[in-house]
Amino acid sequence: MTRDNLRAFGDQLRGDLIRPGDAEYDDARAVWNGMIDRLPAAIARCAGTDDVLATVAYARDNALPLTVRGGGHNVSGSAVSDDGVVIDLSRMDAVHVDAARRRVVAGGGATIGDVDRVAQEFGLAVPLGLVSKTGIAGLTLGGGLGWLRRAYGASCDNLVAADVVTATGERLHASETENPELLWGLRGGGGGLGVVTSFEFRAYPVPPQVSFALVFHPWHDAKAALQHYREWADTAPDDVSSFAILWHAPAIDEIPGEYHHQPVVVYAAVHCGDRAEARSDLSPLRDFGNPIADLSDAVPYAEVQQLFDEDYPAHIMRYYWKSLYLTGLDDAALETMRSLNEISPSPHSTLDVWQLGGAFCRVAPDESAFGDRSAPFLLGIEANWEDPADDEANIAWARRVHEAMSRFSTGAEYLNFPGFFEDGEQSLLRKSVGANYARLSDLKGKYDPQGLFALRGGFS
Known part of the structure; x- marks a missing residue:
């Protein structure tokens, strides 16, 4: 990474490129957990999918660590890394409701509160977590347990489609009929398969x-x-x-x-x-x-x-x-x-x-x-x-x-409560997904063959 190529990268973005020394830098690098104090080389606050594509390409071409920040409710601190590049999705937080179909589409930077606020206008709710500031991206990719879990399942169970930017720069739509194996991996596999820019959920009527x-x-x-x-x-x-x-x-x-x-x-x-x-x-x-x-x-x-x-x-x-x-x-x-x-x-x-x-x-x-x-x-x-x-x-x-x-215990752990991954990412993943580990690893090899996205990159 050089000053010149970083400047050229920033010129590509519709959103903002935030660097050390910028007035917004300390706020942009902060996540919810007050323990985390990391110093990324650049934070791309993306305004849309094209910005995400550009940031993935920049990190890949310059062999830089790449992490993803969704809602920023990040207990493990893995949304930011020292000297790396952060894809910040916080501007991509729009929420749309199709009340007739009981579907909710939310951007990768949306929080639980964002989804609740819009869905409740239609008397609907998506099974999400318990703290409204939590980002839906990391929550869903790690499973997603909340007040509706026994009535309607986990957040990942109600993910019906997603838009993904892969490590190789592809835009993919994952659903039951299009790239269904990718959708399977996004449902609670912890992330690390790409940047999910949009989530489509099944929603349910709830009383007033x-x-x-x-x-x-x-x-x-x-x-x-x-x-x-x-x-x-x-x-x-x-x-x-x-x-x-x-x-x-x-x-x-x-x-x-x-x-x-x-x-x-x-x-x-x-x-x-x-x-x-x-x-x-x-x-x-x-x-x-x-x-x-x-x-x-x-x-x-x-x-x-x-x-x-x-x-x-x-x-x-x-x-x-x-x-x-x-x-x-x-x-x-x-x-x-x-x-x-x-x-x-x-x-x-x-x-x-x-x-x-x-x-x-x-x-x-x-x-x-x-x-x-x-x-x-x-x-x-x-x-x-x-x-x-x-x-x-x-x-x-x-x-x-x-x-x-x-x-x-059964020996298994919940991916969204990972400590600081001190026992190793793959060890935690094995404990969490069990017999699904080999299938998930095959998906990782297909969509991220060079290992651009660490597992923890999905926890945002």
Whole structure:
């Protein structure tokens, strides 16, 4: 890369080429995780597919590392690299709805909030994640789990078509009838097959308000509360997607002060079906024990999608997330999680037990690159903290949880909670997609024979 060829490259773009020293550079290189402080050589803020094509060609021809930034909600930091080129899709965030066909088309830079805002105008929702600032690109390419997962499946299950720029500079459309094998790989294979500039999703009608349960239990009742959740989750209907969260209570007015920053167990669930049925289906979560707070209510779906946004501020907090698919929640697993939550160095960290099953598990392992769906629960290990001086302690805690809980797991992990890929990209991919690994590797060889796109380039 030389000053002259970089200038010539910038002249090709309709969008902006941002370089070190430019006023926008520090903002452009920042991602959501405050730990990430990388210095790319150039950031191409693309205005359209032609800009993406030009940037891919520039990186390929100059043998430069290439990463992709979609919505920028990037826990692993892999959307940016030192001395590399970043394809920034944030300007390509348009969302279009075909209400008659129940389809939503969104640009690769769109966030969950962008999609929710437009789709809800038509009474529709796409199964996406839980924090509205999350980019749909990285979320979908890594799977995509949210409040509609048990009713309608993962985000990747509802991806019906995509437009892709490959490493060799081809524009491809992937659908069930056109390049179907590429679509298969995009459905939860982690990215790395090209730059997805546009996603087409299946959407579903949701009521004007959904029923939301949020119940806090004191720590002295944690064992019983977790055992109750285990039994309830086993028979809950598909309209419900829920969590049991081991946390430390936030300092909010609705929770008595003596419990602030103390360990708690939280039930969180959304019922996207009939309101009368929701009252019956969620009552076991609300009626159990003696909770310290019950913040349950009927809430507009778009608001539910934003409820946890304040808990995950961009650039301020520091994040390190891992995961394991659990074979069950026996008492030994529950006790291990309880003891580990008690020693969390940060009150912001959580151990999230995601209820799986429902529509999510009715997809055969070979139907998408995502792989096996048989585990009944996913454990999300979230180390969230503020002070850089606490980096080592919080990362060590998350890794300790991962090691201790491995004996209760299938061995598989969720690609969107990858830590910092410290065990190697291919190792994580093997654990995540299982028997689909060889097929996915063949696709990688076909569409990116020179390895321009690292796996992590798909996490944006």
